[in-house]
Amino acid sequence: MKKLLILIVLIFIGIQFVPMDVPADVPSKAEDSIEAPENIQAILKRSCFDCHSNHTTFPWYSSIAPVSWFTKYHVKEGREHMNFSTWASYEDEKKLKFLQKIPKAIKSKMPLPSYLLIHKEAKLSDADKEAVTKWATDAAFDLE
Numbered sequence: 001m002k003k004l005l006i007l008i009v010l011i012f013i014g015i016q017f018v019p020m021d022v023p024a025d026v027p028s029k030a031e032d033s034i035e036a037p038e039n040i041q042a043i044l045k046r047s048c049f050d051c052h053s054n055h056t057t058f059p060w061y062s063s064i065a066p067v068s069w070f071t072k073y074h075v076k077e078g079r080e081h082m083n084f085s086t087w088a089s090y091e092d093e094k095k096l097k098f099l100q101k102i103p104k105a106i107k108s109k110m111p112l113p114s115y116l117l118i119h120k121e122a123k124l125s126d127a128d129k130e131a132v133t134k135w136a137t138d139a140a141f142d143l144e
């Protein structure tokens with residue numbers, strides 16, 4: 001039992017040395033960021049920006065493996081898929097595609113459940129979901 005415990009501790013220490021580059025905070029201009037009414041901005045910032053913007057707030061434990069591996073993967077993937085910080089540079093077609101996907105995404109899998117386990121404040125209330133859905137639907141309508 002004691003040996004197993006020592007082994008686990010050693011593995012835990014060992015994995016801290018796996019090289020890892022955490023996605024950095026990328027400077028971006030405010031005017032490139034998504035435009036939305038203040039209440040919507042606040043919801044997106046609170047619940048989506050950690051993965052879908054260039055400005056991720058990393059809690060201290062996010063630099064400790066294996067949490068750091070998930071964090072890195074989610075932020076990298078999230079930004080690659082849809083980045084609210086570079087929204088203005090997207091073609092209308094792409095914006096439209098995202099706006100149409102957002103209501104479905106927040107109904108099913110966004111923010112990611114594993115993220116919500118740690119970030120309780122990011123959970124969307126029914127009112128939040130309704131507001132974001134209405135905003136995305138209206139914004140999509142304006143683009144069409």
Ligand code: HEC
Pocket residue numbers: 044047048049050051052073074075077078081082098101102105106109110111112115124
């Ligand atoms: C913990 C990180 C994380 C958070 C927080 C998060 N997302 Fe995501 N999101 C991802 C990842 C990773 C993907 C790509 C993989 C997938 O679709 O599951 C994604 C994909 C998406 C997509 C699909 C984009 C495409 O290219 O098809 C939409 C839409 C989306 N997210 C919306 C949101 C919204 C809206 C919020 C906030 C309410 C949010 N996400 C919060 C990580 C996150």
